[in-house]
Amino acid sequence: MIVRWPGKVASGRVSDDIIHVTDLYSTLASAGGGQIPTDRPIDGIDQLAWWTGLSEKSAREGFLFYIKTVVSQRCPAWIS
Numbered sequence: 725m726i727v728r729w730p731g732k733v734a735s736g737r738v739s740d741d742i743i744h745v746t747d748l749y750s751t752l753a754s755a756g757g758g759q760i761p762t763d764r765p766i767d768g769i770d771q772l773a774w775w776t777g778l779s780e781k782s783a784r785e786g787f788l789f790y791i792k793t794v795v796s797q798r799c800p801a802w803i804s
């Protein structure tokens with residue numbers, strides 16, 4: 725993902741942490757000063773602190789993806 729937001733997101737910053745498309749809703753709502761609904765579950769995680777450098781790491785710890793017979797997972801330190 726490439727994020728360009730002059731004055732908010734430092735240029736040239738590179739990370740191999742993860743973000744999911746569902747995080748965009750929460751993150752962009754937060755960036756715009758919006759409120760996330762509390763009357764239903766929201767899968768996205770607000771990543772604004774990570775984008776702006778207030779947090780060194782993504783707030784997402786792992787990711788599980790499933791389509792029919794393909795299962796993919798990405799976790800920094802998966803323990804079974």
